[in-house]
Amino acid sequence: MHKKVTLKPTKEKSILRRHPWVFSGAIKNIEQGIINGDIVEIINNKGRFLGYGHYNEGSIAVRLFEFNAVEVNESYWKLKLERAIQHRLTSLNINQHNNIYRLVHAEGDDMPGCIIDVYNNVMVIQFHSIGMWRLRSQFAKILAKLMPEIDVIYDKSENTIPGSFKQEFNVKNEYLLKKVDDKQIVATENSNQFIINWETGQKTGFFIDQRENRKLLAAMSKDKKVLNTFCYSGGFSIYALNAGAKEVHSLDSSKKAMELVEENIALLDKKLQQKHKSITQDAMDYIKNLPEDFDIIILDPPAFAKHIKSKNKAVQGYKRLNTRAIEKVKSGGLIFTFSCSQVIDNELFKHIILSASIVANRKVSILHQLHQPQDHPVNIYHPESEYLKGLVIKVY
Numbered sequence: 001m002h003k004k005v006t007l008k009p010t011k012e013k014s015i016l017r018r019h020p021w022v023f024s025g026a027i028k029n030i031e032q033g034i035i036n037g038d039i040v041e042i043i044n045n046k047g048r049f050l051g052y053g054h055y056n057e058g059s060i061a062v063r064l065f066e067f068n069a070v071e072v073n074e075s076y077w078k079l080k081l082e083r084a085i086q087h088r089l090t091s092l093n094i095n096q097h098n099n100i101y102r103l104v105h106a107e108g109d110d111m112p113g114c115i116i117d118v119y120n121n122v123m124v125i126q127f128h129s130i131g132m133w134r135l136r137s138q139f140a141k142i143l144a145k146l147m148p149e150i151d152v153i154y155d156k157s158e159n160t161i162p163g164s165f166k167q168e169f170n171v172k173n174e175y176l177l178k179k180v181d182d183k184q185i186v187a188t189e190n191s192n193q194f195i196i197n198w199e200t201g202q203k204t205g206f207f208i209d210q211r212e213n214r215k216l217l218a219a220m221s222k223d224k225k226v227l228n229t230f231c232y233s234g235g236f237s238i239y240a241l242n243a244g245a246k247e248v249h250s251l252d253s254s255k256k257a258m259e260l261v262e263e264n265i266a267l268l269d270k271k272l273q274q275k276h277k278s279i280t281q282d283a284m285d286y287i288k289n290l291p292e293d294f295d296i297i298i299l300d301p302p303a304f305a306k307h308i309k310s311k312n313k314a315v316q317g318y319k320r321l322n323t324r325a326i327e328k329v330k331s332g333g334l335i336f337t338f339s340c341s342q343v344i345d346n347e348l349f350k351h352i353i354l355s356a357s358i359v360a361n362r363k364v365s366i367l368h369q370l371h372q373p374q375d376h377p378v379n380i381y382h383p384e385s386e387y388l389k390g391l392v393i394k395v396y
Helices: 074-091 136-146 163-169 208-220 235-242 255-265 283-288 308-328 346-360
Strands: 004-007 021-023 027-030 039-043 049-055 060-066 100-105 114-119 122-127 152-155 174-178 185-189 192-196 225-229 247-252 276-280 296-299 333-339 364-371 389-395
Touching: 039 060, 074 100, 074 136, 100 185, 100 208, 122 136, 136 152, 136 174, 185 208, 192 235, 192 255, 208 235, 208 296, 208 333, 208 364, 208 389, 225 235, 225 283, 235 247, 235 255, 247 255, 247 283, 255 276, 283 308, 296 308, 308 333, 308 346, 333 346, 333 364, 346 364, 346 389
Parallel strands: 004 039, 122 152, 225 247, 225 296, 247 276, 296 333
Antiparallel strands: 004 027, 021 060, 039 049, 049 060, 100 114, 114 122, 152 174, 185 192, 333 389, 364 389
């Protein structure tokens, strides 16, 4: 039996629509003895069962993973993970040419607070809730049996678990499975090779969510001069070079990121390496003085707004960045522009690009509307899980 969290009258409406978050202001009573990360039973003011979730102190007090009265045990989690694996096997073409993918996408796979990425024979888990983190050993045991080809399972949650819980539970990055001593590997995405360092790389080691958008860029890059801003490890740059781009410039303010770019460029043929230039500089400043001879500009900045309080500031940042790019891109050129800020929805992002186009005073057409790929599924009851939005625009 799980301890109960009781909601205030009428506060069950969002849960009846299967939204998985319970905010602290909706809670009437918390049964004594509940600690952070416990599985709790959510009931309404009249005692009606609503679902199970992980409790933790904070604004989002409970993250629900189940809306039916079932037994939550190892078999329960095994079934969830089997479903996630099956979805990837049927929706992705996983083979030696394409072995980078997301296995579990938090709310998108009904496992709030859990991200699992796969790089060939390496699995990296990042927990964002202490409840899911407390299940890490159980998950590793299940996954090792379900996917015997995996040699490494690395828990990289030290910087994603909120600080108070990190101290309370002494959360550290650690290996849950380690059959080999490697700390980095070469993995492949649509036949493009990348060095993945899961211990020191950003996120889990790579930005998997841009896979289909990189593929689209490749289809448009032949004989083009390309600028890849906020490039991190150079994903878009590698695709463009392999697709026959005339010249590719990779730009990032991080010296460490540019070192990763150089490592990935070194995997290419010498002739392709000669078509590449690395630039360590602030993107906003660099684009301001950009020569107007780039056929394609990629704008893939980090999240300008991680909280609703930062929304207005983020809007102005996206507008300023896109205005400069629209002003500078070659006539007839393309801009791949993105936002991964959860609080900036599709309509708002499109309005930002409209405002930037008006300020830049150039003719602009939308060619493609871009999203996260199928291994980052969006829970229809949880629109917040659709975080990546993008546009390909043509500028005259």
